[in-house]
Amino acid sequence: MISTPSFAQLLSAFLRKRWPAVLATALGTACGVDDALIGAEDAAYAGATGSSGSLPSSGGGSEPMAAGGKASGNGAGTAGRSANAEGSSGADGTIEEVAGALDGRLMQFACANANSPVDDCDALGYAVDGVVHPCSEGKSEMVLDHPIAGAAGTRFRLTLHFYGIMEPKNYGDAAVREAAPGAPDRDGGVPTSWATAPAGAGAPINSYDSYELRVHDAAGVETARHYLNASPNEGHWTLLIDYEKTIEVEAGGFVRLRRFDNNCRLMKNCGATGMAPCESKARTVELSAAQPPAPEGAFPAGFEQPDLNQSASHAGQWWMVDVTAVAPL
Known part of the structure; x- marks a missing residue:
C-alpha cells in the first residue's frame, strides 16, 4: 500500500525549500511541527515505500502534452x-x-x-x-x-x-x-x-x-x-x-x-x-x-x-x- 505524506512532512518540505534550516525549524515549531516528529514520519514513509526518505513525487515522470498546439x-x-x-x-x-x-x-x-x-x-x-x-x-x-x-x-x-x-x-x-x-x-x-x-x-x-x-x-x-x-x-x-x-x-x-x-x-x-x-x-x-x-x-x-x-x-x-x-x- 502506498502511504500518503503527512501534514508535518509537507509543511517541512515547503519551509526548507525557501528558508535556511534554522528559520525553517523555528517556523515549523511555531506551527506545531518538530524535527523529531518529521524525522520519525520520514523514516516510516521510507520504510513503507522503499524510498530514500525524501517526500514522494507525483509519479515517475510527467506525461507529455499532446503534439501540436502551443x-x-x-x-x-x-x-x-x-x-x-x-x-x-x-x-x-x-x-x-x-x-x-x-x-x-x-x-x-x-x-x-x-x-x-x-x-x-x-x-x-x-x-x-x-x-x-x-x-x-x-x-x-x-x-x-x-x-x-x-x-x-x-x-x-x-x-x-x-x-x-x-x-x-x-x-x-x-x-x-x-x-x-x-x-x-x-x-x-x-x-x-x-x-x-x-x-x-x-x-x-x-x-x-x-x-x-x-x-x-x-x-x-x-x-x-x-x-x-x-x-x-x-x-x-x-x-x-x-x-x-x-x-x-x-x-x-x-x-x-x-x-x-x-x-x-x-x-x-x-x-x-x-x-x-x-x-x-x-x-x-x-x-x-x-x-x-x-x-x-x-x-x-x-x-x-x-x-x-x-x-x-x-x-x-x-x-x-x-x-x-x-x-x-
Whole structure:
C-alpha cells in the first residue's frame, strides 16, 4: 500500500525549500511541527515505500502534452508541485542558496529561419537569459558554469529534474547508458537517455549535438561527466526529456552545462520518428511542477512551446534544469 505524506512532512518540505534550516525549524515549531516528529514520519514513509526518505513525487515522470498546439512556458497541465518538488534542503542551506542559478536554468536552441522543408534546420545558436549567442564559423558551443555555495569542504547531494527536447547522440563505448543494451524511451518514459562517463572522457564529434553535465570540485578538477541524450542510434528524430537524477557536488566547485553543435544544424522538434511535415508532431513537455517556472513571453527572454521563435513546423530544441532537493553528505 502506498502511504500518503503527512501534514508535518509537507509543511517541512515547503519551509526548507525557501528558508535556511534554522528559520525553517523555528517556523515549523511555531506551527506545531518538530524535527523529531518529521524525522520519525520520514523514516516510516521510507520504510513503507522503499524510498530514500525524501517526500514522494507525483509519479515517475510527467506525461507529455499532446503534439501540436502551443503553450506558455509552464505548459497547461496539472497545477502545483509534488511534495518532493516543493523541495527539501540540507541543514547547510536551501536549494536557492546552494545551487543558485542552476535551479531553473533554461537554454533554448532555435531554428534560425523557416526555410527548411525537411525535419532539420539551420541553427540559430543558443539563447540564455534573453541573449542569443549565434553560431560562429559554422559551430556553436555553450558552456555555462554554476557555482556551488556552502562552507569549504561541504559536499551535497543535488536532485535535478531535467526537461527538454533533444536530438539523440551516440557517445561511444566510454559512456555507460541507463538504457543499455537497448535504446531509451523517446517519449519521456523509462529507460531514459541518461549516461555517465569517466571524468574527462571524450565523445565522438559528428553532426549530432551533445548535451553534457560535468561536475567540478573546489579545485576546478572535473570529477564526473554525464550525458542527457545518449542513444545507441542517431537519426532525424528527437527525445522528449522528462526525468530526475541525483549528483554529488562540492561547495566551492561548480556544475558545468555544455552543449556542442559541430555543424550549426539541428533536428527539429518533429516527434519520435521525425520526417516532415513537423507541425502536428512538435511536442511540448509538461512543466507545471517546475519551480521556478519557465519565463513566459516571446523568445529569447520568454519561452513558448513548442515553437520557440518560429512556428511549430520549425520548432527547435531546448533544455531546462530544476533542482528539486539538496542534502548535505
